[in-house]
Amino acid sequence: MPNEIKGLNEECGVFGVFGAPDAAQLTYYGLHTLQHRGQEGAGIVSSDGASLYQHRDRGLLAQVFADQAELKRLVGNAAIGHVRYGTSGHNSIANVQPFLFHFHDGDIALAHNGNLTNAVTLRRQLEDDGAVFQSDSDTEILIHLIRKHIREGFIPALKQSLNQVHGGFAFLLLQKNRLVAALDPNGIRPLCIGQLANGAYVVASETCALDIVNARFVRDVQPGELIVIDRDGLHIDHYTTKTRLAICSMEYIYFARPDSIIHGVTVHNARKQMGRLLAREHPVDADMVIGVPNSSLSAASGYAEESGLPYEMGLIKSQYVARTFIQPTQILREQGVHMKLSAVRGVVSGKRVAVVDDSIVRGTTSKQIVKMLRDAGAKEVHLLISSPPFRFPCFYGIDISTRSELMAAHYSVEQMRQRIGADSLHFLSVDSLIRAINVPDAGDAPDGGLTVAYFTGKYPTPLYDYEAGYLKSLNEQERRAQGRLIK
Amino acid sequence: MPNEIKGLNEECGVFGVFGAPDAAQLTYYGLHTLQHRGQEGAGIVSSDGASLYQHRDRGLLAQVFADQAELKRLVGNAAIGHVRYGTSGHNSIANVQPFLFHFHDGDIALAHNGNLTNAVTLRRQLEDDGAVFQSDSDTEILIHLIRKHIREGFIPALKQSLNQVHGGFAFLLLQKNRLVAALDPNGIRPLCIGQLANGAYVVASETCALDIVNARFVRDVQPGELIVIDRDGLHIDHYTTKTRLAICSMEYIYFARPDSIIHGVTVHNARKQMGRLLAREHPVDADMVIGVPNSSLSAASGYAEESGLPYEMGLIKSQYVARTFIQPTQILREQGVHMKLSAVRGVVSGKRVAVVDDSIVRGTTSKQIVKMLRDAGAKEVHLLISSPPFRFPCFYGIDISTRSELMAAHYSVEQMRQRIGADSLHFLSVDSLIRAINVPDAGDAPDGGLTVAYFTGKYPTPLYDYEAGYLKSLNEQERRAQGRLIK
């Protein structure tokens, strides 16, 4: 969750409901629990069976709907909503979802979590055929593809279009009388279905959003599925049968809320187990275990339990760091002033501290944490990472698509330790990661039904538009290891 | 810290610095770490040796200084700042501190944490003598008293005035060439002194504010002291010698940041110790211990360690609950929808859960937490409170000055348990509380140098304006227990 410290950012969270009074309000609460998946923009589109109503803007959900009248305007029994992460360059309101498109034969709203790997190619083809795009977003491509085939009917057009787009995606579409959800053939992004007491169905990125609206969990959406919800209830269809589960492991490691259950695994439990296996693989000689709040606290408590070391609060995180916060000057920063994290001197002073963190991206935060703990008197600082080294980019919706920013892509573990300044540095192995998560739905899918390409370079899909750039970023040895050759 | 759930609210936090370039900026960072002490308003006054500069407004610090230009306008080497809690009724900008008063013989700024017990009487006397008040705040009384005596000189006038006001108070005053700090004769509110690398002195409500600006801790301000900081350095003076330490125990239990050190005691360690002693006094038969985030996590981990039960994350707290958040409808609330806290179903389902919380004020949050855990499948819910029952109001700066809101003032523990719906309910004893905190500076002060009147009704000072109302709120038995008689 602490996106400001990490360099990793999930692209989005989605929520939809069909058949419930105050659908927009339910969507608002659902999106609230998904806010950790995106803080740059939020929006809701509702339907009253006749028309679609939209409100969206940049900022946090509570800012976008600061005026309650905006939410009240979104009448009707169906709605979809979206929270968005976006890089500053493209952070115009035109890119805030859900998109709402008006056609003489009916309006369509669209919300998306994920990333398409053949977006550039598709967009160029569409523009050459006369298409006019209104956003920079990949998401809009789907609607243009649908409209190309619209004379065949909406659902057939949608199925054809879903077979044309590639990558990791979870789409929600709202028409005046229908809510549609679709998941990519590898189920890379999470998406689940719930049901309200009144029988209405809910679709959300994570189960925490079902919980807040008191919806009973029904099932996870499966790879390649097309879910249609209308007045007749829930229809489970599919647009492809060439599927293979490869859910993003970073959801378990870092992104998802600890109370969410993805493909049968409670995220907190998976993290605690990562901590336990980390303690077995890498026991350290220390006086206490501390976690980096908030996302690493589960793993830290697992490490503490397994190792028998006391679990302490050695770092605390401010609740009040706002986007508008005035940043410390360079001089203050060099003195170790950090707005978000503080070391607890009274706890760590004079002690050998084992710090558990969930991942290292650029390494800058790790370095600051080690300095902060030493400044507060820690005698030794051992850094334990509850995931493997993050060496390869994500092309499925996490905002790291180049290797240049990844510390582990360029340095050995020992080099990283030196740069970070820790007394020791250890990572969880890929095998232990898979074992800690242990997806029950995995069947015989490789890597336990997980995408672990960030650690291994072995992606579950072709990379299309990204392939050439990716290949160039690999060194000789990596290319061979992955069986990739530049022609 | 989670003020929205509790009914308790600290009145303020203060920060001052003299002799450092960018004094206002340092004050901004210092106030940032004190934001948990007040979220209703914030302000800074700086001095460049010739003039005083002010900016203050309602809202969080980051909102008040959303425009960085406002901070840059506050030039000079000295500054004081304030974060404020205020009830909505009086939440006008006129009450946001520091107050800045212009006089033909020099400006004075004033910031205050605490509450005066004879404010009504003093104000009435002053008004009858021609005084015109600009705020509803007690704080302003001090300046009117000072001006009454001003012909005797500023410091003598201040000392006289400090002997006229009663209650719990920590004052900071800024003149163009001087920073002054004063603490009440019982040291009820915390106040500490630090020193920057360049020799400049810093004064703050908590040591976490020293840490963020990299100031070395010098000492706590002692009861009855008057601290003057000017170009010649630090002068420790006093305005009274009739002093006796009675630091507010709620600072340790609930208000202060876990990384702060008050009178030699790290707050996290005190809380963890409360949890340990609670486990000794009230062991329960459970499968796990969970804490109510964030302020009860330390006590919960103490309880877990002492009891040998696993420490789990059974409740999580949203980071994104804003003041502007649209509240759930009554129906949703009855369904258990809670914006701030969520139970982790995958952790508590089917389990006997021991929940540690730091206090019960009105009892409404406790009731919601128990319901939430049961809805998530908990088999048993045992509620363990790491402080004694809160039965008597605070007149020294915590925003509970009537007994009507206090659940423990009206119900026995068993009655409370029933209303809250827990399987068992236990409180820490007053003796264990005193033992857990264990203030080393206490000497032979009663109650270990703490104010524990909230639990015992035995206040360290006369109550002045509040005495009559307080007496009326007591029943016969309580009056006798406290040796108080209505004439």
Add this chain to the structure above:
Amino acid sequence: MPNEIKGLNEECGVFGVFGAPDAAQLTYYGLHTLQHRGQEGAGIVSSDGASLYQHRDRGLLAQVFADQAELKRLVGNAAIGHVRYGTSGHNSIANVQPFLFHFHDGDIALAHNGNLTNAVTLRRQLEDDGAVFQSDSDTEILIHLIRKHIREGFIPALKQSLNQVHGGFAFLLLQKNRLVAALDPNGIRPLCIGQLANGAYVVASETCALDIVNARFVRDVQPGELIVIDRDGLHIDHYTTKTRLAICSMEYIYFARPDSIIHGVTVHNARKQMGRLLAREHPVDADMVIGVPNSSLSAASGYAEESGLPYEMGLIKSQYVARTFIQPTQILREQGVHMKLSAVRGVVSGKRVAVVDDSIVRGTTSKQIVKMLRDAGAKEVHLLISSPPFRFPCFYGIDISTRSELMAAHYSVEQMRQRIGADSLHFLSVDSLIRAINVPDAGDAPDGGLTVAYFTGKYPTPLYDYEAGYLKSLNEQERRAQGRLIK
């Protein structure tokens, strides 16, 4: 200009410049003088030869660019801008112009003043062919048409597209290296070209926008012309030769700024002449002439001069009526409380007053003005309108496209007088209107080169999508008079 009182609202104003440093800033000042043409939204797109930069929002220009940084971000030597009137229903930011479209082969910005009469038909055809529209605006149709033909090259595609759209239009298009302007075949909306001292060319809806940036007037854009401005200078081309001047007479009567010169006629002079001819056609027995500020002051002074009656200030207009103004309650309104206009008691009391106004749309303002003057003591109130009765809607960009709101469409002059409560009511004849304006460029164009269809029902073009609805709104007699038959 007083749009709030009238029911008439011009759709837009446009401004463009190519070849000048700080092009966006010049556009800002140009748009400032065109603000009377639209107060609902404003925007600017600039080009630095490589990229296009956009800022637009709802509200007045000064609000949209309240943060000067937004204007500074719009770098480059070329820019186009737009001020927009829009009905509240469609007042989303998506409809605020200029529109900016991104294509892999280059961006295009588009701004439009006018209205297309075959927009519905074109849009339906485009959508059925797969087009996805992003706004409700007619304007966007042009870009979809262009993209359909884009493989033939941009200028040929644009010419083809301009022959497909019908109605009244003035388009500005900006590409990274080119500014293009196009006017409809009847020149219904005004558009002029100017030149800066440095040789850069400027295009604007009115000459007042040339004046403010110190541009020398070059020429009016003529019907059917396509103006291309690039590094090689100004290129005058055309996309059709089937043209006939029919400039909108309402520009002279009401919309345009009095200092603008349209097709050789200074607007103030035209209005003053309307007042003079009105005095010749309808002399009244009165003590003074007063005008309704601000748009009728020219005509009123003309009437006064011709009639020899004194010209007085009998009505004054508040400068401070904001959009956010809290409207008087019904009771206050019935008492004659009016936020915008006040009668000057000391001037009109006891007098016979001749009030000159430029037009009557719904008649509600006229009624209020008469009441206000009588309440201030006027003995007689004679209402003189410096244009003919407004009986037929405008389909070329003025926001009256139904007859239901037009008082003169439903009542005789005598009936209008009674409803308004004036002692007499007179209108200028169509012939005098044409004579007063006296367009020198008119040649042998009918109606002196003016569109006077609002008074006669004789439109200079077919009405396409509007024809059926318009026919239904006519009575038998009107249909015959216009030679129109319902099949």
Add this chain to the structure above:
Amino acid sequence: MPNEIKGLNEECGVFGVFGAPDAAQLTYYGLHTLQHRGQEGAGIVSSDGASLYQHRDRGLLAQVFADQAELKRLVGNAAIGHVRYGTSGHNSIANVQPFLFHFHDGDIALAHNGNLTNAVTLRRQLEDDGAVFQSDSDTEILIHLIRKHIREGFIPALKQSLNQVHGGFAFLLLQKNRLVAALDPNGIRPLCIGQLANGAYVVASETCALDIVNARFVRDVQPGELIVIDRDGLHIDHYTTKTRLAICSMEYIYFARPDSIIHGVTVHNARKQMGRLLAREHPVDADMVIGVPNSSLSAASGYAEESGLPYEMGLIKSQYVARTFIQPTQILREQGVHMKLSAVRGVVSGKRVAVVDDSIVRGTTSKQIVKMLRDAGAKEVHLLISSPPFRFPCFYGIDISTRSELMAAHYSVEQMRQRIGADSLHFLSVDSLIRAINVPDAGDAPDGGLTVAYFTGKYPTPLYDYEAGYLKSLNEQERRAQGRLIK
């Protein structure tokens, strides 16, 4: 009214009502018509007979009450309001009126138009006696004086206080059951009384504010009067009998709204008469007369009528110049770009133009106007000022209290003409000014009951705190002319 162009700014407008439902709303409309008297801040305090309610902020009235809920909160049958001009330096919200003071024996609200000449002295004395001021405003002094005497009762204390303050002032005070108005002994600032249909009384700076709330004019408040309005009706009292009418002539020349009637004189009529007498004193050989909009249009039409020259619209003023407007760069300004005024080329080109303006303060606007007209082709530009040269400062509430800014204090008329660049420059004589206004209430008061000290240096009162500085600003000759000697 065009404050941005002039250097002159009225300090305030006041409005009060007692005994009418929705008193705050009436006050809002009243203040709306007084907005020309101050645009920097606005506020209203209402009373419901038990409590006083306040809202005030910086900005225009419509901005301050942009949220209608703020106005609705101000319940009760009585209210006072204020619009304020303030220089940027002191433009804090603390200075925005009405001030509201809370006392244990009842609240008091206070609004003021004018300026006290012995404020510095009084404030110093009060502070030395212990007073704490909350604003920089002179206004607050009155409340401190009242509280000094409060044990004698409110009205006696007020009368004593009014005899202690000197200068030009119109005060409104609101207590929960009473509205009080007081005017200085010379009646320098205007103040009038009206009555609503329901019998409630209204007090306002100008009669235009009576008109908008449909109040019947009752009488002007006379010098030295104290008006008390309560449930028993209107009580006319006085605090001094040493009075002599000297109403500020600038109200007629420039500040007041043309529809207001001050001491029996309609402002428009006075201005028109100034124009007529100016034409008699200074006929010029020209083709037309034009006025500088808006405040000089009355005088211009008077000049035109008297001279027989045509009255034309040669300058127009933009309605859309906002405070936030981005100012033209220096280069653009030098090119004559002016945001507020434009010359009408089609009117003035090739013509000899007589421009009538109401006053010259710094001369910069006059210079710009002349340049603008010449740039638009005017052959000759004759500047005619409908008041005498403004040579001496105002100490009674107009924001010019030093002579350094006044062009006429430093240059002869011929020197002014050269600097401004006009072909001729003429001013109205003091005698004609007095004759044009012709106050019927004047009796045998000197200067026709007007303050004309701005032109003559002969002030109707001693200058107290300002005397020394003023004397220093005079040259030998001026000192002698005024019979003033420096000791």
